[in-house]
Amino acid sequence: MTGDVAVLGAGMHPWGKWGRGFVEYGTVAARAALADAGVEWRDVGSIVGADTVRGGYPGYVAGATFAKALGWQGARVTSVYAACASGAQAVDAARAQILSGIADVVLVVGADAAPKGFFRPAGGDRADDPDWLRFRVLGATNPTYFGLYARRRMAVHGDTPEDFARVKVKNSALGALNPNARYRRRVTAEEVAASPVVADPLRLLDICATSDGAAALVLSSMTFARRHGVLDPVRICAVSTVTPRYPSTVLDLPDIATDSSAGAEPPAGTFRASITRAAYEEAGVGPEDLSLAEVYDLSTALELQWYEDLGLCGDGEAAKLLSEGATAPGGRVPVNVSGGLASFGEAVPAQALAQVCELTWQLRGTAGDRQVAGARVGITANQGLFGHGSSVIAVR
Structure with a gap:
């Protein structure tokens, strides 16, 4: 191309x-x-x-x-x-x-x-910074946001803490194989359940560290x-950096802002989905063409959300996709074969590049014990603050 x-x-x-x-x-x-x-x-x-x-x-x-x-x-x-x-x-x-x-x-x-600890807005108090407002006015640090998102998935889609723990178990097993990962130890579902509650229902092992x-x-x-x-x-055949489109004008919680009831279905065309859709359109591929995906698993529940926003399954079907093994090694579309942020933690300017590094090694066939057999098309996805998000598609 x-x-x-x-x-x-x-x-x-x-x-x-x-x-x-x-x-x-x-x-x-x-x-x-x-x-x-x-x-x-x-x-x-x-x-x-x-x-x-x-x-x-x-x-x-x-x-x-x-x-x-x-x-x-x-x-x-x-x-x-x-x-x-x-x-x-x-x-x-x-x-x-x-x-x-x-x-x-x-x-x-x-x-x-x-x-160490929570990322604070740089430069002190800033009343025009939505992060600062979220932290200071609402007391909603990032783990609180992750917990609210997880609670929403439980209320709308029936996800369970056990579903979230399966994400950590999968990613930790892959991180154990990655020499660049910070955490290189397999974690069991029992260990996730025994870790301290940070923002109900999420526990310490459901949330990524800083690194x-x-x-x-x-x-x-x-x-x-x-x-x-x-x-x-x-x-690299596509890079999407699109911004939200009205009425989904809020990056972090577009679905919650437009729900009319606790059981409402999320609206089509959420911001995260629009990021990946733009990448698919530019590359001329679709979810059915993917060999693997690297997504932004700030929390275990957010990885499940990405399954749906990538089009790997329908709304509310992510936990079922995970339990069937479709996103694990050997599955239809392995997700976060690097180990994800669950195994790396956040090093903000580097993490979207690290995702492309993993795609590169996978598409070359040089990923060692993490190798996805026959990998030909890979996608990355992440979301940031203030309308920042991205998706990169690499092929070979």
Whole structure:
């Protein structure tokens, strides 16, 4: 396709709490991606950095920060911030530069050194920040929001805490196979049920942690890839970064805002579904073509919601899909074969890039014990704050 760009390299710094700065993490991931691509840093025409608001001024100009750390060599530089969609919007910026002919090879980097506990809005009190209002006026931290969403799924669709726990069991088993994951231990349903309640009905093991980590990609034009000797690269053929459309104008809770009763069906065309639908349309594929998906499992209940928004099943059928094994290894569409955020935790600027790294390794057939047999088409999906969301489709 004319809109395709090649993924020449993918690299990561393992997730965890390493006590170092985001620049060091990002530089490690960048060098790993360059080595994977067989490309020298001096031959990169542009670098796009996904910003971190927790890294001080260097975090707000991440592109230049990483260019300096790798060594000034004259590359064009771009810095992007879009909350949890920062990495995907960085990919989108890189792809636009390649397709417009501005650069043949672009390095994309995202990294974070996250504080422990809840993410607080950066910069102090901000009455125009919906996060600040949610935290301070309602006392609704992110786990509270996750709990409300889980309660809604229980009320509307009949999901149970046992259904949520199955998501954690699945993802922890896959994370145990991933050398880049922070948590590499299998978890049982009994352990989920025994963990402390954080926001009823969700327990500690239903909610992802905060983490340090980094991910990077080397993208190129298809012409450069062929000159470089890569005749059949993984290709990014769609990047969706659409915003909500009226009447679904609220990113976080569009369905709750429009429900007329506790038993009402969610309206068609919710924001999360519109993100993935735009990606499908651009790529010319549909849910039936997917080999795997990497989705934003901030909580176990939210992963179930993504099954429906990706079109893997109808509304309210996610728990059944999970229990049938359709989203597990060997199933129809394995989801979060990386282990997901359940195994990694949040390193905000890096996580959408980490999703594309996993697709790359899976589509190459180099994912080791996590490998999805015959993987040809993969999709990522995440949502962020203030209308930010993204979905990337990669094929081979």
